[in-house]
Structures are given as structure tokens and as C-alpha cells.
Amino acid sequence: MKTFQNPILPGFHPDPSICRVGEDYYLVTSTFEYFPGVPIYHSKDLVHWRQIGHILDRPSQLNLDGTPCSRGIYAPTIRYHDGLFYMISTFVESKTGARRNFYVTASDPNGPWSDPVWLETAIGIDPSLFFDDDGKVYYTGNRKPPSGQTHLKHNEIWLQEVDLEKGVLVGPTNSLWDGALKNAHAQEASHLYKINGWYYLLIAEGGTGFTHAVTVARSKSITGPYESAKTNPILTHRHLGRHYPITNIGHADIVQTQDGDWWMVCLGSRPYGGPYRNLGRESFLVPFIWENDWPVINPGKGIVEMEMLFPNLPEKKWPAKQACDSFDAPHLGMEWNFIRTPREDFWSLQERTGHLRLKLKRETIMEEKNSAFVGRRQQHMNFFAETVMDFSPKKEEEVAGLVLLQNHQYQFRMEYALENGKKVIHLIKREDGIEEMLAKNALNASKLFLQVEAQGQDYHFYYGTSPEQMNVLKEKVNGTILSTDVAGGFVGAYIGMYASSNGTESDQHADFDWFEYREIR
The missing domain is CATH 2.60.120.200 (Jelly Rolls)
Structure with missing residues (x-):
């Protein structure tokens, strides 16, 4: 049977986010202090990707003056709704400075994309947008729990409605979930989905290093309460040891193909020559199914593999990039x-x-x-x-x-x-x-x-x-x-x-x- 090789985007391509429009797939990743910011990729088969541009390609969109290394643009999310593409992300000014969240839009994924709309009251990092079927739009991100942190880097995921016409958050804020793992830290990378009448909240826990993990919870109401999957974490590689070929798997997003199959993109790293990751965090692809309305990643194995079965989609290769x-x-x-x-x-x-x-x-x-x-x-x-x-x-x-x-x-x-x-x-x-x-x-x-x-x-x-x-x-x-x-x-x-x-x-x-x-x- 036909297979493909992970990662789907080798080298520094962390925090992948994906959306589908018809038979076309679009993926974005973080860029931190590099300009232009947020590369956008296009695929027909989820395996072969071609870059079609950068979302933040003008100085008016992206002012990185004085931005320290590994600060700047964090964790973009890409979504499509009613003829318009949205990319929402965090601009991190410094190690201790402000985390400012914003979104940009485009009718054509090739661009041009708009100047940023800054959500001044949106705190935390790793924002995402969710378009509910009643016409409302919601913002999710992370923050310190209002009741206080019980341990270092203890965060929760929160939600608020967003008025996209005015570019502001409106209504009450809602605490959704502080993760599935006891004393876990760095709850982040939240994404909301509505599938089969359930609201699913997918997040990353454990930090973006060796202990990284993906967890999931669900609710019949968008504001909760959210029930944690008993199988959490649904994806991690930390139990495989530091010498496994793929480490620090986490920070995921999901997509359903036009034929009904489900796939997850996530970040991971390939250490070599010891526990050294020169290539940084890369983008990987893994299938999953639903059992009892819960996701099961790569059934029978539960991990991301270097070689995996090709998606049930017509293969579409792009012209090879000249060396x-x-x-x-x-x-x-x-x-x-x-x-x-x-x-x-x-x-x-x-x-x-x-x-x-x-x-x-x-x-x-x-x-x-x-x-x-x-x-x-x-x-x-x-x-x-x-x-x-x-x-x-x-x-x-x-x-x-x-x-x-x-x-x-x-x-x-x-x-x-x-x-x-x-x-x-x-x-x-x-x-x-x-x-x-x-x-x-x-x-x-x-x-x-x-x-x-x-x-x-x-x-x-x-x-x-x-x-x-x-x-x-x-x-x-x-x-x-x-x-x-x-x-x-x-x-x-x-x-x-x-x-x-x-x-x-x-x-x-x-x-x-x-x-x-x-x-x-």
C-alpha cells in the first residue's frame, strides 16, 4: 500500500494549523522573529505541500523591531468561513512583555491579507477562532486561572464571543478547562470544533519540549462544563524515551477530508547525533478515527510514525523546487x-x-x-x-x-x-x-x-x-x-x-x- 514520509514540512515549521476549503487544504506555521511572517502552504492530498506566500509580508502588518530571539509571532490558527480566510495569532513583544493577539483576513489565500485587527482585551497566547452554527464566533486562548495558579505555568483555556465586524471581544468570559493531566503546565494551543452535536476542545499540555502532549475534552454546551477523555493524553511521545526518532509531539489541529476521513497535524522534532534538534520543531501528519465520540490517534499504535499510510486522496505532487x-x-x-x-x-x-x-x-x-x-x-x-x-x-x-x-x-x-x-x-x-x-x-x-x-x-x-x-x-x-x-x-x-x-x-x-x-x- 502507498505510504508517505513524515514530517510533511521538514525543518523549522512549528505549531501547524490547517483548514480545508472544498478539495484544497491550507496550513500555516509560526515564524517568531523572522520576516516575512507566517508561511501559508497549499495541498490537495495532505502530504505534498507548496508554499503560496506569507500572510504577514508587509512592514505595516509585522513590526519586529527590537523583538528578541524566539519572540514575535506565535502559534497562528487558520480558518475559513463564508468566503473569507482568517489567520489569528499572538505577537509576543519580549520575554516578559505584552502578548498581543490579532487577526488578519483575505478572500484569496494567496493574498493580499489585511493589516492586523488587534484584540486589545484578549490576554494569553495561542488564540483560535470558532464559528458556531448559530452564527456566533468565539475566541479561545489561554490565561492564568482567575482563582490563581496552583503550580508553575498552570494555565486554563478561556472563551469569549468576538464581534468580527467591530474587531472586539464582547460578552462574558468563560473558563473552559485547565487540562486533563494532574499538575500539567503550559495549557495552550486550544482549538474548538463541533462534531456530531459535541463541542470538542483540543489543547496542548506539558510544554513544547519532551513532555509535550495533546489532550481533548467535550461538552454539549460551548461554555461547558467540559468532560476530559479518559484516554488522555490522546497523543504524546514522552513515554517512548528521548532516543525515539520523533520527540516532543504536540500542538495539534484537525481536519476532515472531503471523503470523511480525519487527520491531525502536529508539531514534533527529530533529534540526531544525540538529543539535539538542529531542525527545530517540524510539522507532522497522523490519521485518527472516532470511537464512542472520542478521537483515537493512529489506531493500534497511538503515535506518529515516520512512515504512514497515504491518505485516501488523489496524490498531487507539485513541481520540484529547484535546488x-x-x-x-x-x-x-x-x-x-x-x-x-x-x-x-x-x-x-x-x-x-x-x-x-x-x-x-x-x-x-x-x-x-x-x-x-x-x-x-x-x-x-x-x-x-x-x-x-x-x-x-x-x-x-x-x-x-x-x-x-x-x-x-x-x-x-x-x-x-x-x-x-x-x-x-x-x-x-x-x-x-x-x-x-x-x-x-x-x-x-x-x-x-x-x-x-x-x-x-x-x-x-x-x-x-x-x-x-x-x-x-x-x-x-x-x-x-x-x-x-x-x-x-x-x-x-x-x-x-x-x-x-x-x-x-x-x-x-x-x-x-x-x-x-x-x-x-
């Missing part, structure tokens, strides 16, 4: 991101035809600012990446090259620079803000090929003046600093092009002719 971006298009490809909202005219695809030009900015990638970095997700444990760069440093502060990034304190920088009047290619490891020079070679060239190859947690760095003359800069570099398990946070590793004048003024730029990224099988 090499030659920067010939008028716009950057959808795989590329900036760190925080790009405010300055520091990049161009027009100033030199067929090249991505990065102008050297004062800001560096070692700061929580918008630096001259254009990157894409690391999506595979074994991969090859290469670019060719035209750049000649004139001052010792001027650098350009290739960066493997977890955040501003954990990264590898393969830079072309000027030291003591001589041009050098060097490799810097930055761990917990402390820098170590791993390798340095003298080199005088205006065109430079930069290459990274990863085989598990062994990262190999090469350089040369032509593809036929590549030299070793450093091999078998331990890549675990790119994992969330070492660096912390909620994002996955990125790889991309970078240029900086390190706090000084510069009229220099670096031109990148192409960038290739592909999985090594």
Missing part, C-alpha cells in the same frame, strides 16, 4: 527570510542582474537587530549548501560570507575579511556569546566559493576560487550549538548570506551570484 536559486527572478523566493523587519534598502536583485546584492550594514548578526542577512531553513540532517560571492573588504570591520545560525549567541560564521592588511577567510564559532576562531587562511580573491556540507552533527566548511579548486577550511565541526537543546529558544537552524561593517559606516556591498541547498541522501 539552486540563481537570483534571476524579480523577487526573492518564498524560502528566504530576514531576521526582523527589514527597514533599510540594504538588499537588491536589480542593482546587478542575476545577483543578490547585500549592502554592508552597521548592524551585526551577533545583535538582536535587523542585520544584512538573507537565510533559509536547514531542513535536513544531511545537506549541502554552496554560494559564490563577489566581495573585497577594504576595512578590517568589513565582512561578508555564509552564516549557520541558531540565534545571535549561537552560530558559525564563514567570513571573508581583512586582518592586518591581508585578506583572509575565517571560520568563527559563537557559543553563548563567546567567539572562537576555528580556522583562518590567507586568501586574495574577489570571487569566492563558499561551501558547507553537513553529515549529521559533523559540519564541514570549504572555500575556493572555482568549483574545481575547493579547499578545506575546517572539517568535522560539532554542529550541536545549532540545536535548541544547547542554544534554547523555539526556532530551528538557518543558513544564509551575510554582510556587515561591524558598527562602522561603509559603502561596500557583497554580490551573491547563486545559492544552492540540497539534501544529501
Whole structure:
């Protein structure tokens, strides 16, 4: 029988939310401090997905100025009702700052999407919208219980009606449920559904790490009381141990196919080389059925598997994404991101035809600012990446090259620079803000090929003046600093092009002719 491979969206794609419109499926994921925000994907068969855009693609929609790493856009929910798509999400200003909830709308999922409608009285994170069959619309999110927390990170799910025409919450607030698991923490990721006369409340508990879990409750009334499933948690991998190929499964959303089958999308991670998750949290797909009006996930197994039976839908593959971006298009490809909202005219695809030009900015990638970095997700444990760069440093502060990034304190920088009047290619490891020079070679060239190859947690760095003359800069570099398990946070590793004048003024730029990224099988 035909099967598919999980994850359905490899690499940093956490907190998936899904909806169906006819025979079309749409999925969104979190993006935190990266811009554009909230990629939207389209599928016909739940397995093969193509990105059709970003929902938050304008600075007027997404102001990430000063946003710390792993803050920004949390847990989007996508819904469709009466000809209109809705995406609702939380903007997290800082570790202790405000959590502001908002939604945007579009008649076409390809965009454009509206500017945000801020729900000023909506507290907590991970909002969702539910359209009841009586015409009312409800908001759900999490918050501290009004009676007080009984233990650390004890939350509850709450509900209030929302007036979408006025963009405000109205009427009384209702406490729905504080989860199924005794002393569980981080009750979040709530979604409401009405199925066979029951209101179902699906949430995540246990935090987004190893103890993550999915639980469910139901009620005949939308305001409760909600009855917890005796089978809770209905999905978790924490009992499988830390060496199982898929860990921290949780944060789920469900969808019914046009043929009546039920599927769940959820986040999970694939640790490798030990308990290290360089790829961050990814999007997985798992079937479920209903027994006695309760969901049973992957019957007989109860877990998410790497290989699973293909949905009972006509297979629809999309044209394969080209491994090499030659920067010939008028716009950057959808795989590329900036760190925080790009405010300055520091990049161009027009100033030199067929090249991505990065102008050297004062800001560096070692700061929580918008630096001259254009990157894409690391999506595979074994991969090859290469670019060719035209750049000649004139001052010792001027650098350009290739960066493997977890955040501003954990990264590898393969830079072309000027030291003591001589041009050098060097490799810097930055761990917990402390820098170590791993390798340095003298080199005088205006065109430079930069290459990274990863085989598990062994990262190999090469350089040369032509593809036929590549030299070793450093091999078998331990890549675990790119994992969330070492660096912390909620994002996955990125790889991309970078240029900086390190706090000084510069009229220099670096031109990148192409960038290739592909999985090594």
C-alpha cells in the first residue's frame, strides 16, 4: 500500500494549523522573529505541500523591531468561513512583555491579507477562532486561572464571543478547562470544533519540549462544563524515551477530508547525533478515527510514525523546487527570510542582474537587530549548501560570507575579511556569546566559493576560487550549538548570506551570484 514520509514540512515549521476549503487544504506555521511572517502552504492530498506566500509580508502588518530571539509571532490558527480566510495569532513583544493577539483576513489565500485587527482585551497566547452554527464566533486562548495558579505555568483555556465586524471581544468570559493531566503546565494551543452535536476542545499540555502532549475534552454546551477523555493524553511521545526518532509531539489541529476521513497535524522534532534538534520543531501528519465520540490517534499504535499510510486522496505532487536559486527572478523566493523587519534598502536583485546584492550594514548578526542577512531553513540532517560571492573588504570591520545560525549567541560564521592588511577567510564559532576562531587562511580573491556540507552533527566548511579548486577550511565541526537543546529558544537552524561593517559606516556591498541547498541522501 502507498505510504508517505513524515514530517510533511521538514525543518523549522512549528505549531501547524490547517483548514480545508472544498478539495484544497491550507496550513500555516509560526515564524517568531523572522520576516516575512507566517508561511501559508497549499495541498490537495495532505502530504505534498507548496508554499503560496506569507500572510504577514508587509512592514505595516509585522513590526519586529527590537523583538528578541524566539519572540514575535506565535502559534497562528487558520480558518475559513463564508468566503473569507482568517489567520489569528499572538505577537509576543519580549520575554516578559505584552502578548498581543490579532487577526488578519483575505478572500484569496494567496493574498493580499489585511493589516492586523488587534484584540486589545484578549490576554494569553495561542488564540483560535470558532464559528458556531448559530452564527456566533468565539475566541479561545489561554490565561492564568482567575482563582490563581496552583503550580508553575498552570494555565486554563478561556472563551469569549468576538464581534468580527467591530474587531472586539464582547460578552462574558468563560473558563473552559485547565487540562486533563494532574499538575500539567503550559495549557495552550486550544482549538474548538463541533462534531456530531459535541463541542470538542483540543489543547496542548506539558510544554513544547519532551513532555509535550495533546489532550481533548467535550461538552454539549460551548461554555461547558467540559468532560476530559479518559484516554488522555490522546497523543504524546514522552513515554517512548528521548532516543525515539520523533520527540516532543504536540500542538495539534484537525481536519476532515472531503471523503470523511480525519487527520491531525502536529508539531514534533527529530533529534540526531544525540538529543539535539538542529531542525527545530517540524510539522507532522497522523490519521485518527472516532470511537464512542472520542478521537483515537493512529489506531493500534497511538503515535506518529515516520512512515504512514497515504491518505485516501488523489496524490498531487507539485513541481520540484529547484535546488539552486540563481537570483534571476524579480523577487526573492518564498524560502528566504530576514531576521526582523527589514527597514533599510540594504538588499537588491536589480542593482546587478542575476545577483543578490547585500549592502554592508552597521548592524551585526551577533545583535538582536535587523542585520544584512538573507537565510533559509536547514531542513535536513544531511545537506549541502554552496554560494559564490563577489566581495573585497577594504576595512578590517568589513565582512561578508555564509552564516549557520541558531540565534545571535549561537552560530558559525564563514567570513571573508581583512586582518592586518591581508585578506583572509575565517571560520568563527559563537557559543553563548563567546567567539572562537576555528580556522583562518590567507586568501586574495574577489570571487569566492563558499561551501558547507553537513553529515549529521559533523559540519564541514570549504572555500575556493572555482568549483574545481575547493579547499578545506575546517572539517568535522560539532554542529550541536545549532540545536535548541544547547542554544534554547523555539526556532530551528538557518543558513544564509551575510554582510556587515561591524558598527562602522561603509559603502561596500557583497554580490551573491547563486545559492544552492540540497539534501544529501
